[in-house]
Amino acid sequence: MKPGGSRVSRFRIARTFGCLFLLLFGVTAAQACVDPASVCTRAAGDSFALIEKGRPAAILVDAGADPAVGHATSGFAADLERVSGRRAALLTDSGKAEGSAVIIGVLGESPIIDGLVASGKIDARDIAGQWEAFRQIVVDRPLPGISRALVIVGADRRGAVFGTYDLSERIGVSPWHWFADVPVARRSNVFVTAGGRSDRPRVKYRGFFINDEDPAFSGWAKQQFGGVNSKAYARVFELLLRLKGNYLWPAMWAPKSFALDDPRNILLADEMGVVMGTSHHEPLTRAQSEWHRLRGDGVAGGRWDYRTNAANLRAFWRGGIERMVSKGGGAAYENVVTVGMRGDGDEPMAETTATELLETIVADQRKIIAEVTGKPADQTPQVWALYKEVQDYYDHGMRVPDDVTLLFSDDNWGQIRRLPDPAKGDLARSGGYGVYYHFDYVGGPRNYKWINTNQIGKVWQQMDLAYARGARQLWVVNVGDIKPMEYPLDFFLKMAWNPEAMTAEALDAFPARWAAATFGPEMASEIGSLMTGYSRLAARRKPELLNQDSFALGAIGKDALDGGEYGAIVDDWRSLARRADTVRARLRPDQRDAWFQLAGYPISALSNLYELYYAAAWNKALASSNDPRANYFADRVEATFARDAALTADYHSINGGKWAGMMNQVHMSYVIWNDPTRQTMPSIMRVGADTPPDERGVQPVFGKAASGAGDRIEIDAADVLRSNPAGGLAWRAIADLGQGKGAIVPLPQGRPATKPDTALRAEYDVTTGFSGAARISLRLAPTLDTTGAKGVRIGVSIDDRPVQILTSALTPTPGAANTPEQTAWIAAVIANAHEVAAVFPRLTAGRHTIKIWRIDDNIAVDEIAIEPAKSAP
CATH class of the missing domain: 3.20.20.520 (Glycosyl hydrolase family 115)
Incomplete structure (x- = not known):
């Protein structure tokens, strides 16, 4: 099919995506409900009225049901009340049920369920004997007095539990409704379409x-x-x-x-x-x-x-x-x-x-x-x-x-x-x-x-x-x-x-879908982007490993300071924090407790920690030359240290102190591998002169130029110009992986090693301004050789030159480092990155094509760089 496909095909894709969205993350009024046993906010044909005009259906469960089923049924009744605002009747006597009802039970253990099977009202053969499987099915006239029912059948007791809580999530009750105070949207009408659906876990x-x-x-x-x-x-x-x-x-x-x-x-x-x-x-x-x-x-x-x-x-x-x-x-x-x-x-x-x-x-x-x-x-x-x-x-x-x-x-x-x-x-x-x-x-x-x-x-x-x-x-x-x-x-x-x-596609969609389920669809894309942006920045260096010496500052000028690499990272955090503040301002008041726990606090607290250490770095650098600007940064260290404590106090005050104590973990000024005993502000120094009222022109570097510094060219691996698949394998960009826009991974995973002559490669066009030996380096997200061999291999070449095979050989160490592989592993987990490189002699200035070749499984490339080699091989 041509790119874009036919109008009908595009409609089917959109409809399928909409149903999947509903299936995973609850109801929205705008989405049509066409799949069997899907959840929607309007009646459609022979759909089941789970909530109609604010009144929830009754729930029927056997009097002798397994306690696990009883706990889940009680939880589901509370969920219906959270959504509808009215208590759902919880019945154990089918003779008292009338109208519509949700029937919950375990195949082979529930007289009600087994009776429905025996009478041909439901067919549960697809889940019989399956570990934790469940089936949800709309049934007309299942029992005397009940005109229509939604039957949740578990192949075993947890199957019934999961089938019940699955429905809770699909009607808009987040699994985190208590553990993260995620609010539940009220709905007057919730329907389940006719038909049935089943599911089961793949990991036991x-x-x-x-x-x-x-x-x-x-x-x-x-x-x-x-x-x-x-x-x-x-x-x-x-x-x-x-x-x-x-x-x-x-x-x-x-x-x-x-x-x-x-x-x-x-x-x-x-x-x-x-x-x-x-x-x-x-x-x-x-x-x-x-x-x-x-x-x-x-x-x-x-x-x-x-x-x-x-x-x-x-x-x-x-x-x-x-x-x-x-x-x-x-x-x-x-x-x-x-x-x-x-x-x-x-x-x-x-x-x-x-x-x-x-x-x-x-x-x-x-x-x-x-x-x-x-x-x-x-x-x-x-x-x-x-x-x-x-x-x-x-x-x-x-x-x-x-x-x-x-x-x-x-x-x-x-x-x-x-x-x-x-x-x-x-x-x-x-x-x-x-x-x-x-x-x-x-x-x-x-x-x-x-x-x-x-x-x-x-x-x-x-x-x-x-x-x-x-x-x-x-x-x-x-x-x-x-x-x-x-x-x-x-x-x-x-x-x-x-x-x-x-799948990789479902992974790409997950942040926005999670955000829609948690905060509603209006800002789902933006919140999902914030979550991905946060994890990308947080992955650069875990906070316990962070200090004033973690990244390089730029030059100290008489009238201006160059933030250098540290300033660029801090600027990224500032940008993320501003975006988060904008989102928070648009949230409903009842969403803000959940927002602070799930996004607001992590973004604010970690960005503040970077500000603290960045200020400490400038204080140290300026005080060493008796520069009075050091005093400004000393004030900034004190202010950000106080803000860290204030943010913790804010967290502990959520919902009347419900989460008091949960953020008591010490997280700054580590000097050895283990915890400091208390929060300690980084050391600061002051000089005798009065401090100016501002930063005197501190200019952070805004990211990395496409052409790089000098003759160095850096390419984000997610910017794949061409990915040539072969043998059922292809390179694919994974957005929330690595420190750039994403890392490329050969998919599907789990396949044997391949050779460069398979033509499986990713290609990047560059134009160099230098001649002579060139060094091509790959920044990898750290991975290990899961086969027990000598490392994970990847190939790199330029133009039509032979492929050079590079090996990422990292060895985790439970004790002291005593091999190059162990030393490399320590450096890799600290930086959350590992570099391998090849040198190609006699390169001319001009246009070239860098090629990345899949050799072994379990490799992830997030940046490619080319620069003059210090010496030819």
């Missing part, structure tokens, strides 16, 4: 890890609920389920224990349908702090060392599995049991790779599981987390039984370290593979815990690769305090539900 276990939670999450929970207890977890569980997640690693920083701190925690997780786990270093459901808290009661004691204290450790772990099966009636609380062992306090277990010892530990743990559950060990879901040095055991040949899920990890900074290799037959194992990912981390080269600095484009690129390579059993992400990771967590769990639907 999907969830997050509350970690590094002191002082923020813990302090907040103590103020709001009296501790990290079942009252707090009730909110966490609901958020998880509304996001269609099913799996949680609970908060565990000492001295916390999910089981000991509040016995109601385990019961509530089961009642609501949440699958519990424990973190990568907490075997057999035991929180690490339990080892120290239970000393002397017969289940713990001595050193955390299997060589010298195996009997006590086995008794301790046995207690964890006994607790798991204590539900009664031969049933166990749902849990994915962590196996393996690390050292006490999340440290390496041994100085060397203790493969034989760890194999013995896992075998003994599985014996405990089998003995206590009374079933073969392979009937209890288990996971072995290949985190940090534990991956070395795997790389050295350690294996566990096939039913154990192998949980690969990233490097704690967003780069996945290892993935299964389909070419080696890795996908045959029954337990499958998963990924443990990080939005938050405590460790080297420095902690990052305060604020969201994660690009969803990077999350997409890494997790799309993971899914393509067969890691489909378990995805879990470390979210620290949950807030302020709302945006990337929302994306992560939406993608985990169906990675196949989260």
Whole structure:
């Protein structure tokens, strides 16, 4: 079809997009409802009136329904009231229902649902036996007294839960309505079109890890609920389920224990349908702090060392599995049991790779599981987390039984370290593979815990690769305090539900769609652009790594100061902050609490931090030469330091102090990898002369000129002039990835290596003004070789010259750097960029074409530069 297509084709595309928008993010009056079981604000044919003239339909559920279904049904009833303004009737007796009703139940467990199946009123064969699948279908005259119903059928209990909360989101109730105070728009009429739709997850276990939670999450929970207890977890569980997640690693920083701190925690997780786990270093459901808290009661004691204290450790772990099966009636609380062992306090277990010892530990743990559950060990879901040095055991040949899920990890900074290799037959194992990912981390080269600095484009690129390579059993992400990771967590769990639907095109559309769902369609594009712009700027340097020496200043003139690179970055932040202020002014008053949490505070706080360090940099530079302009910048440091505290206070005052304590994380003036004990203003110096009233002509450099500095030419990789596909592969720009407009990635991911002669390349035309040897450099978003080989390769050439193969070889290090690859990795994660380069001799001035060739998978190029080489090769 020619570009633009026919009028009919364009109409169909627009209609499909509109329905998808409705399907994912709620209703808008202007959009036609044509797909089966879609949500709209007007009646269409045989549609079901969920809310009509302000009156919600009744909700019917079996009296003996699973508690998880009961919790979700109650939540949905509250959602209907939020939308309509009137309470929905919640019924357990079908004889009392009349008119229209929403019927919710589980296939094979609900007499009402099974009766509808038996009578031929509904067909649920497409979801029968499927994990967490659901079907929503409009049915005429399903039961006596009910003229029309919307039936939500779950293939299992969580299928019913997800089918219910899916409808809540589609009628305009954000999963974040409580956890980020996202308001719900009132609607007098909401209809569901005739027909049915079904859905199911593609990743089996999907969830997050509350970690590094002191002082923020813990302090907040103590103020709001009296501790990290079942009252707090009730909110966490609901958020998880509304996001269609099913799996949680609970908060565990000492001295916390999910089981000991509040016995109601385990019961509530089961009642609501949440699958519990424990973190990568907490075997057999035991929180690490339990080892120290239970000393002397017969289940713990001595050193955390299997060589010298195996009997006590086995008794301790046995207690964890006994607790798991204590539900009664031969049933166990749902849990994915962590196996393996690390050292006490999340440290390496041994100085060397203790493969034989760890194999013995896992075998003994599985014996405990089998003995206590009374079933073969392979009937209890288990996971072995290949985190940090534990991956070395795997790389050295350690294996566990096939039913154990192998949980690969990233490097704690967003780069996945290892993935299964389909070419080696890795996908045959029954337990499958998963990924443990990080939005938050405590460790080297420095902690990052305060604020969201994660690009969803990077999350997409890494997790799309993971899914393509067969890691489909378990995805879990470390979210620290949950807030302020709302945006990337929302994306992560939406993608985990169906990675196949989260295409590159869906990724591009996500920011605006998320904004429309959260703040309405009027400013969706602008807010989505702000979110992408924020993450691009935040990705340049995590705030904990930022200081007055992070970027270069320009020249100090007598009458003017050149802001240099630092000034250009600060100017970008100022521009973003001004745009954010403009958006805020146009929001309704009831939207501003959510806005401040999700966008306003991150933008204001991080831009202010850049202003603080920028002023500190100028103060230091000017004071060193006794320049009185230093005093102006000393005042600016003091003002921005005070503003940081004021912004935190504003956050803690939201909604009557609902979030007090949540932004208590120390986030400035780091000198080592770990937290400072308190917020400390950067040092300033004053000189004797009076300070002038203004900046005396500080001129930031506005971005980078297209021709670059001098003979250097810099090209944003997203500005692809030509992308030549080959073999089903093509380069594609990913907007929210890297530090420019976007990075190019070869898609689809998960394919074997290719050679330059396949013609798969991206091309860029440049005109150089110099002759001689030329250096072409590629700035890459950091990635790792997930195959365990020697690095990720990419090709570069110019004109018709031979391709040079470049290798990005980064090696994460849990300890001190002692190899060039480890040193390069540290530099790469600090700068969130890594450079590779090639030199081409005897280049003439004039027009040339630079070509980028895909060799290996998992490569992302965000900038190309050409300049004179210092010397010919």
